[in-house]
Amino acid sequence: MDYDELLNCMRCGFCLPSCPTYIESGKDEAHSPRGRIALMKAVVDGEIEPDEEVKRSLDMCLGCRACEPVCPSGVNYGHLLEQARDIIYQNQEQPIPVKAVRKAAFQGLFPHQNRMIGLTGLIGFYQRSGLRTAARKSGMMKLLPDSMRLMEKVLPDVPTSKAMKQRQRLFQPTVPVKKRVAFFAGCLMDTVFLSTNDATTKLLQYAGCEIIVPEAQACCGALHGHSGEKQQAKTMAKRNIAAFEEAGIDYIITNAGGCGAFLVDYGHLLKDEPEWKDRAEAFSSKIKDISSVLVELGFDKLPLSLQDEIITYQDSCHLKNVQKTFMEPRKLLSCIEGAQYVEMKDAGRCCGSAGIYNLVETEMSMQILDYKMKQTKATKAKTIVTANPGCLLQMKLGIEKEGLSDQMRAVHIVDLLLEAYENANPSS
Amino acid sequence: MLTKNGLEVLTAIVGKENVETSQASKLVYSFDATPQFQSLPDAIVSPRSASEVGQVVKWCSEQEIPIVPRGSGTNLSAGTTPLQGGIVLLMKHLDNILEIDEENLTVTTQPGVNTLELMEAVEAKGLFYPPDPSSMKISQIGGNINENSGGLRGLKYGVTRDYVMGLEVVLPNGETIRTGGKLAKDVAGYDLTRLFVGSEGTLGIITEVTLKLIPLPETKKTVLALYEDMDAAARTVSKIIASKIIPATLEFLDQPTIKVVEDFSNIGLPTHAKAVLLIEQDGDAAVVDKDIARIVSICEDNQAIEVSMAASETEAEALRSARRSALSALARLKPTTILEDATVPRSEIANMVEAINRIAEKHQVEICTFGHAGDGNLHPTCLTDARDKEEMKRVEQAFEEIFTTAVALGGTITGEHGVGAMKAPYLHLKLGEAGVEAMRSIKQAFDPKNIMNPGKMFANENRKRVVVKQ
Numbered sequence: 006m007d008y009d010e011l012l013n014c015m016r017c018g019f020c021l022p023s024c025p026t027y028i029e030s031g032k033d034e035a036h037s038p039r040g041r042i043a044l045m046k047a048v049v050d051g052e053i054e055p056d057e058e059v060k061r062s063l064d065m066c067l068g069c070r071a072c073e074p075v076c077p078s079g080v081n082y083g084h085l086l087e088q089a090r091d092i093i094y095q096n097q098e099q100p101i102p103v104k105a106v107r108k109a110a111f112q113g114l115f116p117h118q119n120r121m122i123g124l125t126g127l128i129g130f131y132q133r134s135g136l137r138t139a140a141r142k143s144g145m146m147k148l149l150p151d152s153m154r155l156m157e158k159v160l161p162d163v164p165t166s167k168a169m170k171q172r173q174r175l176f177q178p179t180v181p182v183k184k185r186v187a188f189f190a191g192c193l194m195d196t197v198f199l200s201t202n203d204a205t206t207k208l209l210q211y212a213g214c215e216i217i218v219p220e221a222q223a224c225c226g227a228l229h230g231h232s233g234e235k236q237q238a239k240t241m242a243k244r245n246i247a248a249f250e251e252a253g254i255d256y257i258i259t260n261a262g263g264c265g266a267f268l269v270d271y272g273h274l275l276k277d278e279p280e281w282k283d284r285a286e287a288f289s290s291k292i293k294d295i296s297s298v299l300v301e302l303g304f305d306k307l308p309l310s311l312q313d314e315i316i317t318y319q320d321s322c323h324l325k326n327v328q329k330t331f332m333e334p335r336k337l338l339s340c341i342e343g344a345q346y347v348e349m350k351d352a353g354r355c356c357g358s359a360g361i362y363n364l365v366e367t368e369m370s371m372q373i374l375d376y377k378m379k380q381t382k383a384t385k386a387k388t389i390v391t392a393n394p395g396c397l398l399q400m401k402l403g404i405e406k407e408g409l410s411d412q413m414r415a416v417h418i419v420d421l422l423l424e425a426y427e428n429a430n431p432s433s
Numbered sequence: 434m435l436t437k438n439g440l441e442v443l444t445a446i447v448g449k450e451n452v453e454t455s456q457a458s459k460l461v462y463s464f465d466a467t468p469q470f471q472s473l474p475d476a477i478v479s480p481r482s483a484s485e486v487g488q489v490v491k492w493c494s495e496q497e498i499p500i501v502p503r504g505s506g507t508n509l510s511a512g513t514t515p516l517q518g519g520i521v522l523l524m525k526h527l528d529n530i531l532e533i534d535e536e537n538l539t540v541t542t543q544p545g546v547n548t549l550e551l552m553e554a555v556e557a558k559g560l561f562y563p564p565d566p567s568s569m570k571i572s573q574i575g576g577n578i579n580e581n582s583g584g585l586r587g588l589k590y591g592v593t594r595d596y597v598m599g600l601e602v603v604l605p606n607g608e609t610i611r612t613g614g615k616l617a618k619d620v621a622g623y624d625l626t627r628l629f630v631g632s633e634g635t636l637g638i639i640t641e642v643t644l645k646l647i648p649l650p651e652t653k654k655t656v657l658a659l660y661e662d663m664d665a666a667a668r669t670v671s672k673i674i675a676s677k678i679i680p681a682t683l684e685f686l687d688q689p690t691i692k693v694v695e696d697f698s699n700i701g702l703p704t705h706a707k708a709v710l711l712i713e714q715d716g717d718a719a720v721v722d723k724d725i726a727r728i729v730s731i732c733e734d735n736q737a738i739e740v741s742m743a744a745s746e747t748e749a750e751a752l753r754s755a756r757r758s759a760l761s762a763l764a765r766l767k768p769t770t771i772l773e774d775a776t777v778p779r780s781e782i783a784n785m786v787e788a789i790n791r792i793a794e795k796h797q798v799e800i801c802t803f804g805h806a807g808d809g810n811l812h813p814t815c816l817t818d819a820r821d822k823e824e825m826k827r828v829e830q831a832f833e834e835i836f837t838t839a840v841a842l843g844g845t846i847t848g849e850h851g852v853g854a855m856k857a858p859y860l861h862l863k864l865g866e867a868g869v870e871a872m873r874s875i876k877q878a879f880d881p882k883n884i885m886n887p888g889k890m891f892a893n894e895n896r897k898r899v900v901v902k903q
Contacts (some may be wrong), residue, residue: 012768017466017761018507018571022547032525034506040461047460058457077697077761078770 006049006088013080014042020072020082025355026065029372035062038072038082045089055093063089065369067362068231069322069355070266074329083327084273087230094233111234115192115224116241125196126166133162150367159401164199172199176206176216179433183213183302187254189245189292191264191394192224198394204423205260205295211426211433212302216258221248227267230274231360242271243281246288256293260419262321262393263360265328268292294324295419296333296392308429309422310342316421317346317386319377319400320353321393334392334418341425347384351376358399370399371406378403381413389415434518435475439496443478443520446488451479451526462503462521463514466568467855468769469819470511472518474501479523483543483601483609483640486522490638491607493520499887502634504545504576507568509760509772510853512580512633516888524575527640530554537615539598541643544575560646563590566849567757575639581631583849585753588807589681589715590647592849594630601641602629605880615643628875633851634886636879650715653681654725655749658732658740659706663687663790665736666708667783670806672731673712674779678724682713683807684756685782690803690814693762698755700748706738710806711756713749759803760814767799767816773832774856775839776848779809788838789813796831798824810848836862857892 020038021027027037034040041062047053063086070083099107114120131137140146146154172195186209194202209216226241245268249257259265272286299305318334325331331353339346357363357373381389381403389404391397400415416424427433435443435454444452453459454476464471475498480486493500499519506513515521524545532541533555540555540562548569552562565584566572572582578600583592599613602625613619613626629636660666670683686694686709695702703709710732714724725742732740743749764770777785786802789811793800804811813835815828836846836859846852846859861869873891876883 009768013764015466015468015761015764015770016464017764018505018568019758019761021505021571032505032523034461035457037461043461043464044457053456053460056456058455062457062461077694077758078764079697079762 006045006092007084008049010081010085011042011046011049013078014039015078016043017077019075019077023071023075025067025069025071025357025373026369029369029376030065036065041066042080042082042085045085060093060097063093065366067322067355067357067359067373069359070326071322071353071355074326083270087235090231090233091235092233107232107234111229111232111237115228116237118192118195118223121192121196122166122169125163125169128160128197129163129165153364155402155405156364156398159398159405161197161200163197169196169199172218173206174218174220176210178210178213178215180211180213182215184255184298185215185253186217186256186258186298187249187252188216188218189222189225189249189257189259189264189268190218191259191261193394194261194264198397198417201260201394201417201420204417204419205258208295208299208304208419208422208426209258211307212299212304214298214302217252217254219248219252223248225264225267227263228360230267235274239274239278242274242285246271246281246284249288249291250284254291256298257288257291258293258295258298260295260392260417262294262324262328263395265292265294266323269328292328294328294330294333294392296337297330299422300333300336304422305337305340307426308342309340309425310429311344311421311425313343314345314387315347315385316341316344316388316390317349317381317384318352318390318418319349319356319381319396321391321396322353322355322359324392325353334390337418337422338390342429344388344425347386349380349384349386351380356396356399356403358395360395363399363402374399374403374406378407382407382409387413388421389413390418390421391415392418435498435520439498440476442492443476443489446492447478447480447485451481453477462506465503465506465508465511465513467509467511467514467853468771470514470516470854472514472516474515474521475518477521477523479526481526483527483603486638486640487603487607487609489520489522490603490605493884494606494882497882497884499884500638501886502575502579502638504573504579505568505571507572508576508580508851508853509774510580510633510847510851510855512851512853512886512889514854516854519884522638524573527575531641533558533560534615535560538646539615539643540646541641542574543641544573544578544639546574548572548574548577555646556649559649561649562596562644562646564593564596567760574642574644578630578639578642579632579634580851581849583805583808583810585682585684585756585805587805587810587849588683589679594627596645597626597630597642598645599643600626600629600639602637602639604637605882605885609640613643631851633853633889635876635889636885650681652718652721653713653715653746653749654721655743655752656712656725656728656732656740657703657743657752658710658712658737659703660708660710660736661706661738663708663786664783666710667786667806669710669732669735669737670782671780672735673728674807676727676731678714678727680712680724680728680807681715682711682753684711684804685709685806685811686711686756686759686803687801689766689801690759690763693765694755694759696765697758697762698751700751700755702755703739711752756803760812763801763814763816767818769817769819771815771817771828771832773813773815773835774810774847774850775813775835775844776808776810777839777842777844779807781842781844782806782809782811784842785809785811785839785844789835792831792834792838796827796834798828798831800831805848808848809844833859852890854889857890860890860892
């Protein structure tokens, strides 16, 4: 563990009001950043054992990093959490089923885009073949826990394997070239959310970008990094750095807040590997979220329109707290003619999705989501805009949970912007 | 020490989910915002009502088990560190505002209410609760009362004590009493309300409080004045007060503090200035304009190199928040940040600032100074590393000298943080031995078994439970 970083926490408690789990646990210090850092330090100092309760405290953390921007001492909590989880997961014997699931996901699935496509293809087969209808009709869905059942319901209709495999690698802008960019397509985004990725490249084309999508790129490694699989995360990082190095581009564009934040941090991830450190920092310095680059290229000044409706925005924690991108999405959304942008209370508070948190810590996740839905409903919005696939699914789940699917929708910001652009430019 | 049987009794009173004994829970309630103090409790208990508080205290009294009441643990005097174990009593369930009385201008609330939420609730009705400790976003009102917290508005509006009108308190024997009330005039016997305010949880547990409110000021203006040297800033402070203007806020920051605060807040603070004054006046619009104009000219007459007005309330709030983060922001510079709380009569501010710098130099320690210049409450803050034992000794010597100097200038060892365990060794400097004895006998009268927050305020008690080393 980075001991100096642990000492940087001077325990003032300024982080407490920003921590969703501290709030939702009814002000339990063990579920606060200050408490977690104290636990990490006590373990490192050998004062206490890393027992179940300590692990529980760390597991309960969403990793939303809302504590970082409000910390006057500048403690890099995200790094501490990653290190602590890595130590705990690498040193602790886990139950065999958990081990198997982790191994399958972290080593077997995410690093291999062809397998992601295969699995997504299976989901597509399930959705299209009539299996889904049969499963829902038969009542077997009732066997699943509530959140899983809702998740099955809100999963978008996935593309065909053919569409996923024929991913286009080069795009020319529809207007004179302003920037040459590379698109970080992601693993989940380029399979389950392929249409959102397609919308992203279209927007970039309209904004004047020449786009390349390097074929050798891999999953960003965030899921691994956040779950205590640091070595795997490093392997992915190296693959990505190498894949983008040759491209000769101005920016590397992301459209998923979670991935973006992890990519921005490659320099830190590889800080102890001299042959990679500089390359990682060069890579990270080029990362830009889609909304940032669109604002930079004046996309907000293009004609954009929607039907008369209220829209609201749910921040992606990592986009806001790590990439510090929160004004740009609001700026873009406020420029859409016809639509009225209404800010929801605590828009920056985590929605409870947090990677696989909503599957493993369902109770807390749903409690956090309930608060979020209360604030969303108060805006009277018809459309909730998100900037990360996890948040998108979680907000869809929230809408489903509240029984509002006939009057509310959740969309990724690029899908809404494309809709608004095409609505205002029917010939495009 | 709590036995298994004891835990069962507590569980029967407050419910299973409100008694925690895990190693992790004990650890996270073993400290507050005070560096160098940490000690494990035996259990953490969260009563759901005042009546449960009474039952818990009664039982603890019978068993002679120490009780440490705790709000959000933001205090800077080790006031909520469970030095002798026992139970930490959390107020998190007692978090309701009971009544905002617009006829009597009072608010009655439970102790676990967040300070900022309370302020916002009364402001929504055009009323004003002025005490604004820097931790107000986090702290609870009960903690503010126990520590008699101050804040940025202390100069004009006073501190927490000046707003507490009545209390409901569970005494160390488990009996409940009420002191004061909504009355503006009440001279029935000793003023127990005042005695409990700032008693740091050593005399009883506050379970309800009635606070005085005043009308919300009509308007407010904020000025930032920059200086080439600290003396000029300190002179300005004296001149403003001597001109019979009482600003709502008159804050002082030295250069290192400005730098770290800017590093955190990124609001464009003037990092080139050697010292900065943050000055606010509120009230009737015409009066505010007149006072601010006068203040600006006083600043200019006293070698301010620049005086600027906040353009909007957003900008002013950014400045105030930045100032409130000063202590924690200083932690960016060194691993250990020790904040002190020396206070002098405001006419002595310049002398005190000068003395702090001299003492820091003499003992070769790094001390940054910021604070509530207008009310004489300074926060000399030492940046050090607790791992450097040699330096820590010098830090202690420097602080002792700072306190002695403050008292010699007619000041005190703590203006708003409280004595706790941290200042206990210095209490006699301010009170004299007879003064300490008088306070001890009050403690003895209320709490003969010494179960209420033992080890706080008075020195010479063994810190034998420091089980977690720093």
